[in-house]
Amino acid sequence: MKMESISTEPMGKIDPLLPSGKSGPRGWSRIRRIPALMAGSIMLLVLVLLAIFIPWISPFDPTAQDLASFLKPPSAEHWLGTDQLGRDLFTRLIYAARTDLGIMVLAEIVPFCLGITVGMIAGYYGGWVNTIVSLVTDTFIAFPFYLIVIIVAFASGAGAKGIYITFMLVGWIVFARVTRGLAASLREQEWIASAQTLGLPGWRILLRHLLPNILPQAVVVLMTDMVGVLVAIVTLGYLGIGIAPPTPDWGTMIADGQSFMTTAWWLSAVPGFAVVYTGIALSLLGDGLADLWRRKS
Amino acid sequence: MSAELQMEQVKVRYGGFTALNHVTLHVPARTTLGLVGESGSGKSTLARAVAGLLVPDEGRMSLGGRPLEKRRSREQRKQIQMIFQNPDASLNPRHSVRRILSEALRFHNMTRGRVQTEQRCLELLERVRLSADSLDKYPHEFSGGQRQRIAIARALSVEPELLIADEPTSALDVSVQRSVLELFREIREELNLTVLFISHDLGVIHAVSDTVAVMRQGELLELAPKEAFFAQPQTNYGRELLAAVPKMPTASGLVR
């Protein structure tokens, strides 16, 4: 739900790395010229709007069982049919989007902020902070990510907790790496040097000068990283160590539908498609933002 | 209010490479020192060392008799301002001119309140010959010369005593270069500034300097009053530099 506000953040700003001529088309008209950005935003917007308004759209309760009408094929009443416990598949699908997208965003907020802070400080100041940060990031990168996720999920019990903890532990690394490189290169820019000669303290330069220039790229990375988080959430749900039933979640939905592959294949296919759909939307948005950021001129 | 710059045996090393080799230099108050040399001669390193952007390995520097240490007070930082070669890179592209000019003013509490800050910003813009409506524009909306003027205005905002200009006109068009040089001369006289002016263009150096210093491979080869240098350089390298300048055909129709 936060997504839209994040994705609009870097638009209409000027990029430092590009030669800036006369001000080009701004805001909306510029976004319209990038198909990937348009497609990604619209796809995601549709999903987010559905997730927000699902209580008004659908008359069904995602957890209420109706054993009288189970495994129904799609119909006018049940748009995507019902599952083995007679729950409306469409309703569950969208409620699952609420769960999964919510966890995805929440799980990324802390690593995102932490990673940027650590990376910026390491890149700007260099020295021992930098050494430690690069040591830690390199070490973590050597670990297989899913191994950590599964260990933590088992240790902390089922539910979203394991995901939050895992991402708190390792999620910041990718942001720290990207930001560190950016900060180190921006540090050599002359406007940073002139801010230094003006006698401004380091924290102010970091916040007011570095951060706004780093944020767009970090957001692009965030978009790609979110796809990974989503897949991780779904995978854990599928393995039965993620979101606990009856809370709707795409991963558990795929797993539950597996037994009925021959009679009601859509039970697994539809949530699977939802994962792919969201993944594509986020990737397109990330690509589009990167493109927007690259071709500002 | 102006101050002299003194450098004694200043040495800067990057790894194994000596960028500045025991340079001793004295710039009297209210004069302009023109620093010439090819790229890699150490002129920018010298500028950055004086500006406090890098710390020399050896030697002493002082401004107006007060030593410039590794850790400088805010006051000392304000005294020395630097203008860079590329105005595109020296202005934060995401900040409006108002923000660029007022940031240091507000931070150092040099003005009280919004109205006074605005007043001061307008004064600064006027000094560098930019119109008042520039305040709410962004750097990319200006031409190269105008951007350099904004950079100059920002440097002046903290009322410096020493102004370091590192090739301030070499990224500009020739027609713009002239007016920016004119501006330099004007502010130097009106504000009693001491100026360290770096350029590889001898024409520019001739136009702005009182004293000329020639650097090569991190060493100061020659230091002479402008007239003396241009009439008769003391070193061979100085002569070589002068001889290398392309010259316009004279009215008599003779090339050179």
Add this chain to the structure above:
Amino acid sequence: MNSRKSVEWRKKAGIRAEQGDAAKGDKLQSLGRLEPLEQLESLEPREPLERLEQLESRESLQSVGTLALNVNEQPILVVDGLTLESSSGQKLVEGMSFTLRRGESIGLVGESGSGKSLTLRAVLGLLPRGVQLAAGAVQHTVSSAMVFQDPRGALDPLCPVVKQVAEVVRYRQKKGRREARAEALKLLGLLGLPESLAREDRYPNQLSGGQCQRIVIAIALACRPDILLCDEPTTALDVTMQRQIIDLIATLQQELGFAMIFVTHNLAIAAEMCSRLIVMKQGRVVEEGLALDVLTQPNDPYTQMLIEAVLPLPERAETDAGAEVEKEANERSGAEGQRIAHAEESMPNTVKKSRMEDLKEDSESQAEGGSKS
């Protein structure tokens, strides 16, 4: 087909030059020393350099600057009503027309945004993305090659420089690998690059800006161009390096006889390099004519402004001082010869040695040619 044509022409020119045929007393001679490129190959690697050394650069430059035009000869390049616009329809170059003859050098002068570099790219046939030909045409029957403003950007950073030159030789001159390398080294020697390049692989970042520019020029020459397009080749360089490159290009033009379009914002350099100047402003030609006329009697206020923008240096007694500089510079470069960076400092001085007779002849024939035309 074009290349065959030009080879034929070169042969003809070569014969004429060897025979020194006065009967052909058309302005070919006045075009300076038109020597066929083939002759280069037959020379020992050091020999051309010696010949370069023998030319007194100052005077030779002058002769380039005042090359007489051959009115009768067919132009090798015709730019007719060239109009370029951006994808949004904005005119970037408008109604640009000029012709170039063999051995001639034209200077395109103007500030940024004047369209001078775009014109050059149109001649090369490489318009940047988003720029299109709206009207007019560029016709040429010969090959051209370009020297760029930023030499480092024009070289592959991960490929040894000799290999980069050799590659061009190999594909443009259709030679074997080994042969191409030998040819490349010969070219590099001609351009005053240190011989150590033959022994060790050097990458662009190990060379100075001036040396990189020499490599770029070598690559351009390896294409055997009839027109050399120079896009501010000295802007990114220091004064001393600039002087060396200017002298080098001028001497090479004398030796190899290519025509040249020289783009610069510096009128003083244009004055040294070119016989004709075209002053451009915002995509339009504001003034055009013989370099000396344009510079001494400018008609357009913009030209006037450009001339005034060249900051003057006071006149200075240039007596023994100059000789001393040379002597000292030679000594110094001898002492520090190991370092690559210094190899090129000796360059201008080696070029500067005089070959007075030739020069006299040259300047005389030019004087004649000039008065005729």
